[in-house]
Amino acid sequence: xxxxxxxxxxxxxxxxxxxxxxxxxxxxxxxxxxxxxxxxxxxxxxxxxxxxxxxxxxxxxxxxxxxxxxxxxxxxxxxxxxxxxxxxxxxxxxxxxxxxxxxxxxxxxxxxxxxxxxxxxxxxxxxxxxxxxxxxxxxxxxxxxxxxxxxxxxxxxxx
Ligand code: CUA
Numbered sequence: 470x471x472x473x474x475x476x477x478x479x480x481x482x483x484x485x486x487x488x489x490x491x492x493x494x495x496x497x498x499x500x501x502x503x504x505x506x507x508x509x510x511x512x513x514x515x516x517x518x519x520x521x522x523x524x525x526x527x528x529x530x531x532x533x534x535x536x537x538x539x540x541x542x543x544x545x546x547x548x549x550x551x552x553x554x555x556x557x558x559x560x561x562x563x564x565x566x567x568x569x570x571x572x573x574x575x576x577x578x579x580x581x582x583x584x585x586x587x588x589x590x591x592x593x594x595x596x597x598x599x600x601x602x603x604x605x606x607x608x609x610x611x612x613x614x615x616x617x618x619x620x621x622x623x624x625x626x627x628x
Contacts, residue, residue, distance in 0.1 A: 488599060503533070506515050508592060511590070514567060514569065514588055517567075523540050523564075525591075526540050526541065527541065527549070536583075537556070537560065538561065538562045540565070540618075541563060542565065543565065543566070543567045543585040545610065546607075547616060547618060547620070551619075551621065551625065552622075553621070555625070558598065559596065560596050561595055561596065563583075564591075564593070567585040567586060567587045567589060569603065571587065572584070575607075576604070577604055581593065597624040601623075601624055602624075603624060604621060605619060605620035607621060
C-alpha cells in the first residue's frame with residue numbers, strides 16, 4: 470500500500486506524541502507517586518466525628534515525616550473548623566472527608582482543589598509560600614446553603 474510521505478510523517482509524529490503522553494503519566498504515577506486524592510481510604514460518614522483519624526480537627530499536628538497534618542470535615546453547610554492556622558513555607562497535608570453529601574474544597578488563589586466525598590478520605594499536600602488569609606470555598610453544589618459554605622486558612626510567617 471502506498472502511503473504519501475507527509476501522511477507517513479504525521480502518523481509517526483502522532484505515535485511519538487502518544488508515547489510521550491503515556492511516558493509522562495507513567496513517570497508521574499511511579500516516580501513521583503502521584504495518585505487520586507482519595508487513596509480509596511474509606512470512612513463511615515455517620516461516625517466521622519468519633520473516628521480517631523478526625524480527632525484533632527483543625528489542629529496542625531507535626532507528623533514524623535516532617536509534614537504538618539490538618540484534618541477538616543465538610544458538612545452542610547460549613548467546614549469544621551471554619552478557620553485553620555498553618556505556617557508558611559512548610560508542607561501541609563490536608564486530610565478531609567464529608568459527614569453528609571459531596572462537598573468541594575478549593576483554596577482560592579492556589580491550585581489546591583479537591584472533593585470531599587462521603588465515605589472517603591481526601592488527602593493532598595501543599596506548601597503556602599506567602600503568609601496571608603486564604604479563602605476556602607465549596608465548589609460542589611451541596612444544597613440550599615451551598616453558597617454560604619466557606620472557610621479560611623490563615624497562613625502565618627514561620628518562626
Ligand atoms: Cu458544600 Cu457546596
